[in-house]
Amino acid sequence: PAITFIHPDGKSERIETADGESAMQTATRHGLDGILAECGGNAMCATCHVYVDEGWLARLPGMADDEDALLDGTASERLPNSRLSCQIKITPELDGLVVKLPERQV
């Protein structure tokens, strides 16, 4: 599967991912500046914030309470399509997922 990341300046990058990897791991493995992931994927930092493309939102698994709480503290504004990319586990069904990177993570 592959994910497309759209940078705040509008440039997009399609990156190959692996089943079982999180969207955050895909981004950090490729050195994307837009994802910091300070806590390493433990739903404790909110520096892996992304805006999920509207068409994909309903296809993601639901949000746990800890993710919901952390999203209230993101550096860039929380929007209805905000998610933590470390909590998005890639499955074959998510091939082609599109997420937008926020302006800042801290």
Ligand code: FES
């Ligand atoms: Fe820290 Fe996602 S990497 S919350």
